Amino acid sequence: MQLAPVGLGSGGTSNLNGFPQGGVNQREALGGMLEDGIASIDGLKSNELSQLKRGLHVDFSDAKLMELLKSNSLDIASTQLLFNIGNGIVGNIFERKDGDVPHAQRAAYMLRKILQVIELRFSNQAEGMKNQNNLFKAREEKYQSRMNALESLAVGTTEENEVVTGWVQQLKFTLQLEQNKFEEKKKLEDQDFSQLKKEKVRNEIEISALKQELEMVKRMHGGQVLQLELQANESKAEYEKKIQELERHLANARKQVKDLEAFSESRYFNWKNKEHAYQSFLNSQHRAIQKLRAGMRSIKNEVVKTKGSYMEEFKYFGTKLKGLAEAAENYHKVLAENRKLYNEVQDLKGNIRVYCRIRPFLPGQSKKHSTVEFVGDDGDLIVSNPLKPGKESRKHFKFNKVFDQATSQEEVFIDTQPLIRSVLDGYNVCIFAYGQTGSGKTYTMSGPNLSSNSDWGVNYRALHDLFHISQSRKSSIVYEVGVQMVEIYNEQVRDLLSSTDPQKRYPFS
Ligand SMILES: Nc1ncnc2c1ncn2[C@@H]1O[C@H](COP(=O)(O)OP(=O)(O)OP(=O)(O)O)[C@@H](O)[C@H]1O
Numbered sequence: 001m002q003l004a005p006v007g008l009g010s011g012g013t014s015n016l017n018g019f020p021q022g023g024v025n026q027r028e029a030l031g032g033m034l035e036d037g038i039a040s041i042d043g044l045k046s047n048e049l050s051q052l053k054r055g056l057h058v059d060f061s062d063a064k065l066m067e068l069l070k071s072n073s074l075d076i077a078s079t080q081l082l083f084n085i086g087n088g089i090v091g092n093i094f095e096r097k098d099g100d101v102p103h104a105q106r107a108a109y110m111l112r113k114i115l116q117v118i119e120l121r122f123s124n125q126a127e128g129m130k131n132q133n134n135l136f137k138a139r140e141e142k143y144q145s146r147m148n149a150l151e152s153l154a155v156g157t158t159e160e161n162e163v164v165t166g167w168v169q170q171l172k173f174t175l176q177l178e179q180n181k182f183e184e185k186k187k188l189e190d191q192d193f194s195q196l197k198k199e200k201v202r203n204e205i206e207i208s209a210l211k212q213e214l215e216m217v218k219r220m221h222g223g224q225v226l227q228l229e230l231q232a233n234e235s236k237a238e239y240e241k242k243i244q245e246l247e248r249h250l251a252n253a254r255k256q257v258k259d260l261e262a263f264s265e266s267r268y269f270n271w272k273n274k275e276h277a278y279q280s281f282l283n284s285q286h287r288a289i290q291k292l293r294a295g296m297r298s299i300k301n302e303v304v305k306t307k308g309s310y311m312e313e314f315k316y317f318g319t320k321l322k323g324l325a326e327a328a329e330n331y332h333k334v335l336a337e338n339r340k341l342y343n344e345v346q347d348l349k350g351n352i353r354v355y356c357r358i359r360p361f362l363p364g365q366s367k368k369h370s371t372v373e374f375v376g377d378d379g380d381l382i383v384s385n386p387l388k389p390g391k392e393s394r395k396h397f398k399f400n401k402v403f404d405q406a407t408s409q410e411e412v413f414i415d416t417q418p419l420i421r422s423v424l425d426g427y428n429v430c431i432f433a434y435g436q437t438g439s440g441k442t443y444t445m446s447g448p449n450l451s452s453n454s455d456w457g458v459n460y461r462a463l464h465d466l467f468h469i470s471q472s473r474k475s476s477i478v479y480e481v482g483v484q485m486v487e488i489y490n491e492q493v494r495d496l497l498s499s500t501d502p503q504k505r506y507p508f509s
Pocket residue numbers: 358359360362405435436437438439440441442443444448
């Protein structure tokens with residue numbers, strides 16, 4: 001009898017790994033939850049996928065969600081990756097505060113799809129575990145029946161018994177090994193299963209929390225949408241109003257632009273005309289400037305020539321001026337000499353001169369009663385009075401000169417003028433009038449009428465002459481003039497120009 005070792009044959013329906021052939025491998029059934037080898041997911045870039053695997057944040061746009069909804073790659077993605085995607089979508093909804101309801105709806109649909117995949121995975125895992133338990137039980141029963149058959153065979157011949165005992169020992173050993181391996185695997189799978197159960201509970205909690213959040217977001221977004229719609233309606237009405245206003249402004253602006261265009265066109269023509277005028281004016285100015293330049297050049301030449309001739313003339317005048325300065329110096333010497341001679345002549349004529357002026361009869365006086373008998377040219381005067389006795393009836397007087405009744409004021413002054421001019425050469429001169437009351441002293445010295453130059457007396461004529469001469473000599477001599485006026489009455493001398501004391505008496509201090 002040929003016995004093949006149990007479990008070592010190749011035609012059995014089960015292998016020693018303890019997993020049914022052609023069935024769902026438990027690790028595969030876990031959907032790569034423990035390790036994730038997926039390389040790509042439709043709608044996600046490779047860097048976004050690697051970020052999601054590491055649990056980092058990724059932005060889920062509308063386009064990305066659409067791609068993910070269409071994609072089949074979620075079915076082969078790990079559960080952890082699916083959770084990360086779910087978390088990312090929920091986080092993205094919270095980040096978007098714009099109340100985009102279609103986006104929230106798509107996100108909710110996506111989350112539902114992820115939940116379905118996870119739930120399907122858990123149900124598959126539970127089914128696989130159940131099948132495996134059944135297989136293990138059937139296999140145990142099978143091994144038990146074989147053991148029984150072998151034990152009954154052991155009751156045969158010794159040789160056969162020995163062989164069989166050997167087989168049994170080997171079989172037991174193999175069975176023990178298989179049992180140990182199975183125990184270990186079962187232990188591991190139990191651990192995995194309990195871990196999965198825990199994770200399922202955790203995930204269910206997380207999913208319910210996500211659902212609540214989603215509901216809350218939906219409610220919040222509903223409110224926001226309503227508010228936004230209200231705002232949108234208000235804004236629309238406002239914008240329509242603004243648009244109407246803007247259209248009105250635009251119409252006004254267009255009208256203004258047209259007006260401005262017309263105005264600027266007329267201004268343009270005006271400016272064009274002005275430009276022509278200015279251009280012709282500029283041309284004429286340019287021609288005039290050319291002429292002026294030519295004139296200026298000739299004037300320059302002339303100026304240069306004139307300058308030359310001026311220089312020569314200056315030289316000439318310089319020499320002449322020198323001569324004149326010398327002449328002026330000589331003139332001063334001559335003048336001084338003349339003055340000296342002049343004053344000597346005055347001295348020779350006599351330092352004290354006595355003139356006599358005969359007053360004409362006043363209106364109403366009889367001309368028959370005149371006592372003047374003779375008036376000589378050399379100063380002789382004979383006065384006769386028949387009423388007086390002897391020599392007293394006829395008297396002869398001798399003066400430097402006698403002015404008769406017809407002598408004018410000017411003639412009287414001309415005789416005294418040289419003497420008065422000696423004052424300007426440093427000589428003292430004194431003129432005084434003497435005579436009885438009404439004899440004509442004031443008439444001779446001051447004059448009867450000051451408004452008429454011809455009536456001016458000696459005083460006014462003398463001052464006028466002195467000021468005139470001092471003015472003509474001002475380039476060479478500066479004269480200082482002082483005036484003093486006194487009254488002598490009853491042997492008392494009184495200062496008539498005193499501003500402080502009108503009764504001031506001589507001697508003045
Ligand atoms: N030469 C003259 N020609 C014309 N009239 C004259 C002449 N001299 C004097 N008279 C006149 O005689 C009058 C008296 O003259 P005047 O007042 O000059 O005298 P008097 O000497 O100054 O007198 P008194 O001493 O009283 O002041 C005046 O009316 C004056 O006009």
